Amino acid sequence: MRTPVSKPAVNHTATHVDDSTLREALGYHMKRSFNHVQADLTRVLKPFELRMLTYTALVLITDNPGLRQSQLAAAMDIERPNLVVIIDELERRDLILRERVPTDRRAYALQPTLAGRQLYEHALKAVRAHEAQLTQGIDEQTRATVIAVLRGIEKRLAGGEAP
Amino acid sequence: MRTPVSKPAVNHTATHVDDSTLREALGYHMKRSFNHVQADLTRVLKPFELRMLTYTALVLITDNPGLRQSQLAAAMDIERPNLVVIIDELERRDLILRERVPTDRRAYALQPTLAGRQLYEHALKAVRAHEAQLTQGIDEQTRATVIAVLRGIEKRLAGGEAP
C-alpha cells in the first residue's frame, strides 16, 4: 500500500542511503516493522469494519464478559478517555452492551451481544490467518523468543525507571 | 509516564483480565512494547527538542549529506508530504540547510549545519545510552535474532502481498 508494486525503471530515490547509525537501535526496527504490521492488520480488519483498537476491545470484552471500562483501559494500556469512543462505536453497532452494575452505579459491565460474539469469531479467524502468514518461515522457538523479548522490554519500561 | 510509580493499595483495575486470545499474535506484543519504547524515547529526546522523526531525519542527513527529500522520505518510509514539516522544523532551528541542486533545480540537497552535527552527536549519545538500558540483560545473539525477525516481517509486508 505504501510502495509501488513494480519499481520505476530508473530509481533516483532509494539509492544507497546509509542508515547504519539508526540500525543499531532496536526501536528503529520495531517502529518500521510495526508500521507495516499495523497497516496490514488494518486491511485485514477492514471487511469487518474494525480497527486494531476496536478489535482488541471486542476480543477482551468477549473473553471477559462483565469487564468494566477502567479494567479494559488498563488491559489495553490506553487512557480511559480514549476508550470511551471505542466503546461508543462498538455499542452503536450493537456488538456490545453497557450494563449498569447494581453494586456500583458509577460503573458499567461490558457484555458482548450475539452479533458481537459472531463478529469476534469471524474476525479472529482472519487475524489468525494473517498472523500465520506473517510468521511464516519463523520457527516456533524463534517466535517465542521474540515475544519474550518484547514483553520484557514492555515490562521494564512500564514499571517506571528506577527499580 | 503512563503508569503510577507506586501501585494503589487497592487495585480494582488490573485484576486478572484474560488476554490469552490476543497474546497469540506477534503484532499485539509489537504494539504494546513499541508504545512504551516510543514514549521512553520521546522522553530521552525531549532535552534536545527532538522527536523520533526529527531525530531520524537529522541522523540520516548527517550521515548522508546532500540527500534529497524524496530519498530521505523513502529511507524513512514516510510519505513526502509528511517529511516537509520535519525538514521545515530542522531548517528553522538551523540544524540543516536546503541547498538547491544546480543540475536539477526542482530538488534540494539537504546538508547538516555545524549546530546540526553537534546536536546529532549529543542526541546519539543519549539514544545509545537509552538503547543500552533497553536491551540490558538481552544477549547479543538474541538481540540480533529479534532484529532479523523484525526486518524480515517488514520486508515481507513492504514488498506487496504476492511474491
Next chain:
DNA sequence: TATTGTTATACTCTATAACTATA
C-alpha cells in the same frame, strides 16, 4: 476524598489529492 465514566482539547503520526516549478 477518591473513583467511574465522560467531555473537551491538543499533539503526533500517517495518508491522499492536487498544486507549482521544473525536467
Next chain:
DNA sequence: TATAGTTATAGAGTATAACAATA
C-alpha cells in the same frame, strides 16, 4: 508526461485537565 517539493486536509492514536455522578 513525469518528477520534486509543497499545500491542504483527513483520519487515527495518544495524552492531560476538568467535570458530574457515585462511592
